[in-house]
Amino acid sequence: MTNAMPKRQDIDVQLTWNTDLIFPTQEDFKLALADYKSSVETFEKTYKGQLTDLETIVAALKHYETLAILRGKLFNYAFLPLEVDKFNTELASLANEFQLVAAIVAPLLSFLETELALLDQALLEAVIADQPQWTSYIQEIIRFKPHQLHPLQEELLASFAPTFDQPYLNYGTTKFEDMTFENFEANGQTYGNSYVLFENDYEISHDTELRRKSAASFYSTLKKYKNTTAATYLSHIKNEQIEAKLRGFQSTIDYLLFQQNVSRDLFNRQIDVIMKELAPHMRRYVKLVAKAHNLETITHADLKISLPSDYNQRITPEDSKQFLIDCLGVLGEDYVKMIERSFDERWTDFAQNEGKATGGFCATLYDGPSYILLSWTGLMNEVLVLAHELGHAGHFQLAKKQSILNYEPSLYFIEAPSTANEVLTCNTLLKQNQDPGFQAYLISELISRTYFHNMVTHLLEAAFQREVYTRLDKDEYLNGDILCQIKLDVIKEFWGEDFEIGEDAGLIWMRQPHYYLGLYPYTYSAGLTIGTAMAKQLEENPEAVVERWLETLSLGASMSAQDLAKYAGVDVSTDQPLKETIAYVGSLVDKLEELV
Template sequence: MMSETYRKDVPTEQTWDLTDLFPDKASWEKALKEIVEEADQIIAFKGKLSKNANTLLEALKTAEGYQQKVIRVAVYANLLVSADGSDPANQGAAAKSSTTLAAIGSKISFFETELLELSSSDVTQFIKDEPELETYHKYIMDILEKKEHILSPEVEETLSALGEVLDAPYNVFSRSKQSDMQFESVTDGQGNTLPMSEPLYEESYEYSEDTVLRRNAYDSFVNTFEQYKNTYAATYAAEVTKQVQLSKLRKYDSVTDMLLAPQQVTKEMYHNQLDVIQEKLATHMQKYARLLKEQLGLDALRFCDLKAPLDPSFNPNTSYEEASQTILNALDVMGSEYIEGMQKALTERWVDRAENVGKASGAFCSSPYGVHPYILVTWADKMRNAFILAHELGHAGHFYLAGKHQTLFNTRPSTYFIEAPSTLNELLLADHLMHTNQNDPRMKRWIITQLLGTYYHNFVTHLLEGAFQRKIYALAEEGTPLTADVLCREKRHVLESFWGDTVTFDDGAGLTWMRQPHYYMGLYPYTYSAGLTVSTTMAKRIREEGQPAVDDWLNVLKTGGAKRPQDLIKDAGIDMSNPKNIEIAVDYVGSLIDELADSYSE
């Protein structure tokens, strides 16, 4: 049996360099105390925000500088526990950070409440008196949009003080998955015994060409999840109940209206994204499932086989260094400023790529303003990992540029847009690989399957999460208790409705709702499909128009969050209020599947 790797044994070059945030943990502890003390700088403006333009500008600048320090402290703690959530010291740091942030949030919650006392005409006049306030115009107007849903200052302060409690469902879920879950070892097709963990399953075994290993790993995965289903159901039910009750308390028409508000997206756009893709894509993906079953020679295509490679004996290897250079070559079209950020990310330890006990599963990019982005992946020396890395580098490149060109309050766009820069990088990588391997039919087929992996991830996995989430919130608003049985039944129903009879489902498929932290992040899952819809159209523009399209895209990235999502996307030449754009993206997926099927029938 292979030994499991502990964090202390991981080579330094495979880990991220947290000294760019703080030289050591003692410095972080000092900064943690300082942000508590420095909250008084914000409190000093209490009752004065609407006094005059100069005071408001000074307050906003002070708040922005303070927020930058708070973010740095919070991100450091989060990165520690993400790299090794099994370490009690890291758990302690995360808990201390969470408690401190909740206390600070309570003290300075007045800031937003006082800004809400301003009217649009007040803001216009203040900007005339102090033109520099124009920088904060969108920030203030976004807050004013919440006006009719804000409660009394006393209640808002109380809710803020309860921040740690309100975040408990997500924290319990995350801590349990990282620290408590233990999985039985698994055997592969040759009878070898292999270690099993969630990161190993999600980053390696689920995609294995070895059907015995893939299915054994799935069974181990499901068996462990089965033991936690009632606890996780209670945890998720608490999160849903929290959101439903907050939506009532804040007088929204529905929990959906409340959760879409910060995204600045209409319900029509939200439902279009879910409905159009579910309706139009299912037929294409069922065709792919039949092709996969045929090529793998399986009597039945099980749910756990859907991510298996179409050509099991062809799984290109690549080192981290080789993949890094390939990605840089693929993204060269984006120009020097963008590439500069990419090179730094890949060579200056912005990326944590090790596999170790206690590491968070999946991949993410965290971008503390004023420092640089940090990327978490688990590297497995497969070319597929290059697509994951390119995706996270897309987030990094976005916030690298936004951070250089915007103030802190203007860096974050709506989550509706957030996955567009990341998925565009994947599409550019695929285009580059297709061009450099045009005389290799087998490699071209493999590249198409990787592209389909991107669409599967965003248009199937996350979109069906969104469909499940929509159903669960509807049930909660009707008063249906969200037990484990209800959640498993609804998840399985969503999957079966999409895949039809092309896939054989077992009870474990219904447990899929337990895998994702996204359910604790509002209406986040469906936004993956929105971002990929944008990037699909953008990649088409770049192929057809070249530099003018690239220039438009770079300007959009540099704009950060200074515009509303529809306006931001329109700057890229795309109108997301038109469902036709969604259909164009779905048709593109269909064309990839048709091309793949044709290549096997030749």
């Protein structure tokens, strides 16, 4: 059989991440976990009911910082190994030990922000004046005051945190532990199938029979779990709806956007403008690619392929190191050193193995590495994913200049540094090699990976989310079939009448874990809007822009997402950056039409 997935224990250790950098042994982790539980209990006894003066508040917040840093280490050590080996019962047991402690300490810690929110604003402003590193954190507490519940209610909600997290965990259990994909036949060969193989390889394969038959195999399995996955997702969004009502928000969307400090107008604009104005460019692009592949019809299984090219060669993880250093070196010596450290210290898990989570992510420890998850194919598509995740790593390594309480900016800005790296990488390569064949190949990869993934795939998820939440708040009935129909309608609206979008496309909503993280999907297009503008500025005038961009990244959450973008030189208060980004994609398609 072709492409059977290896077991985790059979993977070369050099292709795996080194979580021993967090704790050298499991015993060290367990000792730290016990210390964390004890420290939280001491924290509650010391400060609960005592936050009445500046000195005590400052002492409490400094203590809270140390607890937050330790919790980050414990959480990542407990769950990162499980992300790459989900069938390992020893690792699952270790994660469970963390969850049991987290369930105990969550209500013990809930008093802090609740009591701070009940204080006079003058005292909170005195904290800001005395400890300016917490400005954004305190301002968020002030902003949240109107939606604060009674302290006992807040404590009760915190006690239920493990239950509220359960739908996301159930989704992962269904996806990685229960789903078994049958082998399929293509071109006279038998292939194994899985989430990793399909999403990282088959779905973008230039072999039409392999791509389409793998899709039929993949979605036939998803269909069997449609109703279970729908019930899981609906329980999650109903939890969000209940909390939104409790806190006095008019809608669940308003509640989720309030958490991001983003207006409804910005959210709607991102979806509506892209659905209307980017769609014609993407339709043109996919038709161009389909013609190059001699496709008579274009199905939803064909949408993510790039142009056929002799340049589409695979490279090793080690070769990608210098490749990305050359492309991102404009960001400065310290940034290059960060990339080198990520390879030298094994921050990245490149392996493809059974039981590993799909996609890619970057998890940064406030006092440690940035762990990157990939499933390495060696294609340019995957190189751009690594550039993307290194963008997150560089961002959060720089943001450590802030207090951990002022560390993570709004989701609206989170994807800007990562997508900027993707565009910067491609723009650098386009400058270096003027060969028409290479130019066509790379432009196609840039569109099919960076812009398709962030401004089509995730944007269509955002349009799906908006419709689901709107119906939820109207108390309409939802189930698996209705969710599939909503997704299918959104996809068909974007692609129009010239594409054969089959019923299986409606199951695509089942593939995305971001639905369990609030209104996350639309922020990819928001980030890429900022990232495209920044990549252009970095390319055209690096001497004047690099320092300002790196300083912006070091500001963490000390500004709103809109203010961070403006500080970097991109004004998202208007639709101009978004329209310029869409025009840039159009210009890339124009150039492709000239080249091919």
